[in-house]
Amino acid sequence: MDRIPIGDHPDEPDNVVRLPGAGEVEDRADDGMSYEDALAADAESDDDEDGTSAPAPGSQVAALLEQGMKVSAGLFAAGATALADALRSTMPRDDEEATGPKDPAATLAGAGLGAAVTAAEAAAGAAKQVADTVGPAVTWLIEPRFAKDAGEMAAGGARVLDGQWKASQAEMIELATSFLGSLVPEIARGLADQVDLTALVRERVDVNAIVEDVDIDRILDRVDIDAVIDRVDIDEIVARVDMERLARSFPVETIVDRVDVDRVIARTDLVAIIDRLDLAEIAEEVIDEIDLPRLVRESSGMMANETVQTVRVQGMNADRLVSRVVDKVLRREARELLPSRPSAPTGDEAP
């Protein structure tokens, strides 16, 4: 599996927090002065101050200013160091890169420290220049002895400040750490916004390999199935099931085709079933339900009916034939077959 090359990314994203002073370290390199050289220069200047028996008041003010700047620089350096550590902790542990010259966190930390010292020295130099200019006037106004006391007081103040700085260094670091504690999540969020992690994981991560390493049995051993089932509301699930649709999609025909009816019947004890049936009672009920006399009457009646109808129709035809013959012999019109109401007998009907 390929490692995600966050630290080695050639193009630095825009949302990377750039520490102030990172560019200044190059300026410093251009000046040809390293961090050690700066420290040595500081020590030399201290020796010079110690060597002078009566330093000028301006130089004391400059020393105070320089000390303040150093305190700020220390604070800044501590913050920069903590930020570098925080950044390094978010990166993959690789000895070669952690110790290599390309470690961006180390570079950032060094840049922060160098920038802080450079800023402090630049400020101190400027203050010394001002003090050298204004110093004679101040000396003229102030008595030399008083000036010497003031210089000693200033040196004491600087030492106090230095002690205070050292005493509060831990507190400063802690404050910086808490500041970074809130800063790092923001950075991570900014990174997440820029990088499509889902696509990245899909592209780079072999999920199948991970799944192969997963011990499913161990996971299942830890799952309390009964508890899960207890939490499932079966009734609600059943209520949400569309039974009509389910029944429609149910392959009844297929199931029926697969059923071996002969085998089912072969396994059925028909004699036992018949023994349990009260056939006599069933027969009586059936006979009670069927109006047998009516059936016999109707069936025999239907048979006789056809014969009777035939006889009747033939009788009708014979009646008509006889009537026509008689009427023809008697030479008269057709008969009045419709009985009149009331059909009173008339004289001409006498036999």
Add this chain to the structure above:
Amino acid sequence: MSGAAATSMRAFPAGAAERQGLRAGVVSRTGAMVIDIAYVGVLVAAGYAAYAGFRFLRKPAQFTFPELAMAEAAVYGYVVAVLILTISWTGTGRSAGARVMGLRLLGPAGARVGLVRAFLRAVTCVAFPLGLFWSAVSKRNASVHDVIFGTSVVYDWHDQVPEARTDDAPTG
């Protein structure tokens, strides 16, 4: 033998439906009369057999078939026929023979005949059965008895019995 005609006939053969209610001819009526005579003969024979059986059960040892002269049998038959015809005509309007042939006797108003008219007509018919054949000549298919009592015999295959007449006075 006459019970077969008791069933209802919902579908009539071709030519039968439109002739329902018309006066019947001599052939159908003669057929009905023959059936009635046979029916009466069977009844008389059954009565004779019943009487013989009764005698057998009463005195089996001395059992002999009862002697029945033809004249005596004719009298019995005459009585039986009058009774049967009277009851049939006042009831449904048709005797056993008329039921088989699909005929019905109607009174002067087209209704059932009354008891007196039916009885007198039955007596007349049994006494003078040949009067039936006047229907072959009559323009209205009327027999002598129809002429006397103002009745008429029609084709009626329906089971529905017409209303009874209220005025039962025989005419003629």
